[in-house]
Amino acid sequence: MFLTKLNLIHFRNYKKLDIKLSPNINIFVGDNAQGKTNILESIYILAVTKSHRLGSEEHLIQFKEELAKIKGTVKKDVISHNLEVDISALNKKVFLNQTEIRKISDYITNLNVILFCPDDLEMIKGSPANRRNVFNVEISQFSKEYIQCYNEYNKLLKTRNEYLKQLQSISKDDMYFEILTSSLVDRAVFIYQARNDFLNYINQNIGDIFYHITMKKGLRVEYQPNIPLNSFDAQEIKKVLTKKLQDNYQREVLQGTTLYGPHRDDFAFFLDNNDLKIFGSQGQSRLAVITFKLSEIALFQEKTKTTPILLLDDIFSEIDRKKKNRLLRYIQNGIQTIITTTDLKDINARIIKDAKIFDVAGGIVTERVKSDE
Numbered sequence: 001m002f003l004t005k006l007n008l009i010h011f012r013n014y015k016k017l018d019i020k021l022s023p024n025i026n027i028f029v030g031d032n033a034q035g036k037t038n039i040l041e042s043i044y045i046l047a048v049t050k051s052h053r054l055g056s057e058e059h060l061i062q063f064k065e066e067l068a069k070i071k072g073t074v075k076k077d078v079i080s081h082n083l084e085v086d087i088s089a090l091n092k093k094v095f096l097n098q099t100e101i102r103k104i105s106d107y108i109t110n111l112n113v114i115l116f117c118p119d120d121l122e123m124i125k126g127s128p129a130n131r132r133n134v135f136n137v138e139i140s141q142f143s144k145e146y147i148q149c150y151n152e153y154n155k156l157l158k159t160r161n162e163y164l165k166q167l168q169s170i171s172k173d174d175m176y177f178e179i180l181t182s183s184l185v186d187r188a189v190f191i192y193q194a195r196n197d198f199l200n201y202i203n204q205n206i207g208d209i210f211y212h213i214t215m216k217k218g219l220r221v222e223y224q225p226n227i228p229l230n231s232f233d234a235q236e237i238k239k240v241l242t243k244k245l246q247d248n249y250q251r252e253v254l255q256g257t258t259l260y261g262p263h264r265d266d267f268a269f270f271l272d273n274n275d276l277k278i279f280g281s282q283g284q285s286r287l288a289v290i291t292f293k294l295s296e297i298a299l300f301q302e303k304t305k306t307t308p309i310l311l312l313d314d315i316f317s318e319i320d321r322k323k324k325n326r327l328l329r330y331i332q333n334g335i336q337t338i339i340t341t342t343d344l345k346d347i348n349a350r351i352i353k354d355a356k357i358f359d360v361a362g363g364i365v366t367e368r369v370k371s372d373e
């Protein structure tokens, strides 16, 4: 799948933008605060209808304007589709081939993207909550069942926690508590399994890709659920979690909260059995997260039968010349990629020659004309 055209009107610092993208590598070069990330953000919104950045949607509309429009043409096999997202202070509308689509879930399958942004480094250095969020964002992109189950789990968890607090002063309705707990455990089984499958999939690729780019072996991610599991077999998970909850009932009432379950999950990156959270340099961590994202491509291809578009924001800082070029060579294999950077220093002339380069300055984008053409 390729995004062939992008058109912005009154989006962030773009009054009007009209560009044609290459199906291979596209690089947006410019100083800070010129509008590079805004471009990636617009493509991300065109795909999933929401920004990856915090802040209210009104900020997406250019100052003093009423309506921002993001339009793009997506080519899948031989068919092209026109996508459009209109954002006003009051609402947001999405269109497929000029027809408004009312159900967001019907719209978001048209363009698949994988985004790396500098905040994704939180995947390593941030809190376990950051990492659980990664599970939810990534897995829900190809499993509707997962989001549904996760939402049900959260509702049950909230109800159970409220009941545990009440149990500090009222007597227990055994039947009610039993149903609440077993319903929670049922959802937990599905979530543990989905997360384990996801990380297993990542692990099939992450080591090789990381080696390809860094010449270092042994990168892997490790799932760390907060219950001691011998396997991810449904019966095993059910048994272990139920027992943990039973054994800790008094503590749970005392603390008024559910102490075990996937809401306390974590995972970690290991390089040669060293936890990157503790031992990883900035550059190593950045490459580990980028490699994690690259590992998802194969998963996407299997689950959705299409190759997503890669959006890489500011990926080159703290990465040395060799690794930059190896990374670029890796993604040249038929994956449309849109990269932002402050400079093209260190990048091989060959790669630059094969890529489309766009200069970004103050909300104006100029495609660089190659001197030898």
Ligand SMILES: Nc1ncnc2c1ncn2[C@@H]1O[C@H](COP(=O)(O)OP(=O)(O)O)[C@@H](O)[C@H]1O
Residues within 6 Å of the ligand: 011, 012, 013, 014, 030, 031, 032, 033, 034, 035, 036, 037, 038, 039, 058, 059, 060, 061, 062, 063
């Ligand atoms: N709603 C908006 N209207 C106009 N300009 C905006 C709006 N939102 C952000 N900007 C401008 O966009 C610029 C930042 O763009 P960004 O893409 O994040 O820069 P970078 O090139 O560093 O990635 C800033 O100059 C900011 O003032």
Ligand SMILES: [Mg+2]
Residues within 6 Å of the ligand: 033, 036, 037, 038, 313, 314
């Ligand atoms: Mg930026």
